Amino acid sequence: MLQKKNANVERREGVKRLRVKAEELRNASWEARLELTAEEEEELREQLQVFFKATQGALQDIDLNNVKAFYYPLAGQNVLRQDIRKPSLPLSLTLANAPEADDGSFVVPKIIEE
């Protein structure tokens, strides 16, 4: 069976995406634990369309196959400190900015909806 191609091309054919699917956008905002209003979602979709169109040339046409990814400007190494006991942040300071605290703990709503 022949598959019709439309503007939303599958990933296996490379970077040809011009319009993000509504479901992808909703999944992404959920991952970020955000609720976008209808206006915010529409504005982002338009911005994404502009973004995808502009990035086509750069990300598709440049040969990046043998190029290493650049993660961080400095080469880091793990640093250990002396194994000497030091006090942690005092509880009073830890809880000082808490929206709600009780008996030395942060208070939050129940985890499971009834």
Place this chain on the structure above:
Amino acid sequence: MSFLNCSIEELAARIKKGELLPEKLQKDLIQGCKKAQEEFNVFISFDEDLIKKEVLTLFQEKPEDGKKLNLAGASCAIADNIATKELATTCASRMLQSYRPPFDAEVVTRLKENGAIPVGKTNMEEFGIGSCGESSFFQSVKNPWNKNHTAGSGAAAAVLTGAARIAFASDARGELGQSAAYCGVLALRPTFGRISKKGLITYASSLETIGILARRAADLWAAFLAVAGQDPEDVMTLLLKPQERFYLKESDAVLPRLAVLSDWQKAPHIEDEVCELFSRQLQKLKALGAEIHYVDLPHFRFASMVAGIIAAVEAFSNLSNYDGVRFGYRGEGRHLQEMYLKTRSEGLSGKVKRFLTFGALLSSSQYYEDYFLKAQKLRTLIVDELAGCLQEYGALLTPATPFKAPKLGSFPGDPLRREELLDPSGYFTAAAGLAGLPALTFPLHTDGLPCGLQLIGKKEDELTLLKAALLLEKENQFAWGGVTVAGI
């Protein structure tokens, strides 16, 4: 008598000689902050009693107390994403509206050790993301040259108006240089790792550093020396070699061999006036005998796009801890997940929500390899190109921004807003952040809104950039008077 026309070195000397009394310093500093706030909304917070206390502490210091006092009396504004324990640190967000850090950022500690007077926390873009000036929960900072336009940041506006002699603000994708250009002041983004990030609330960890703004090159250098150097509590800081002198002199002015992008005029949205002003500076420098060579850096034009992709993914991760549990704003929810959703949806601005959703999208399995991983690889090409260029030349010279300060009051559909994810304002400034290189913004003043030029330098070679700025200062006279509100 205003001391704004003297350098930090001269101010410190006058204080040590007793030519400036604490009462006068207190009065002028407070007046400066109030006026800058009333007219341009520069600050999110400042505390008159705190300013008075800091001034008294300075004047009570005795030489045997061991403080360095190199910045004695220098008023200093701190962007509101840098921790201060005596004032709230809000990141210009409803999310952190009443957040009080338990410690000072290392940069604040070192400033105080050198006798600087922190005067207030400046307004900014929410979490430092961008420079359009419209996402702050505390309303926009108005540009002192024209209130209908953005200042980019309160830190730049504080320095421009004289409310602060120096200011510290973060820079990830060139926001520092952009706001400096919009306001017409100098800015130094140092090499990544030069200044401790302890206490900086960062949104893009591999790009962001703390930078400095000032009206004169010598003040930038003095402020830089006071705060740069290793910090055991930030293991990614670089050792700063001891310097010959703390203060620069006019005789230090010198230009390195300069490279200029051969296609700088092709930057999207570049304004005619910016082209004209930058071209005129090039002619001026050539007439002074500067060696200027045009270079091709074919991947430089992708820097802003690459930085935007990387910053969005990093911000998606870095801002995930704003959940209403331990600090900050909390939205109402029947259960924990609903609380998270309400907290973040109500606590963050539309702009930040769009940016984080964009970052989440690019982190997903359908997009990660095609966008984020490719952006990381393209970053390598840009970094390597810059390194190759700077092996031959002392600095790369570009305009700071393609356009002058944008108008406030943008709406969906505005050309610049439609391209928000591509960040057109960062066309020239994003590359330094990608490579972790130092960059200096030097203002170009006009009758109306100013703009700026940018020098990107070799790693750990801030001094060459500052010496070049000294020479540019000699050749460009600025009239600050019209926008100065008060200050010292």
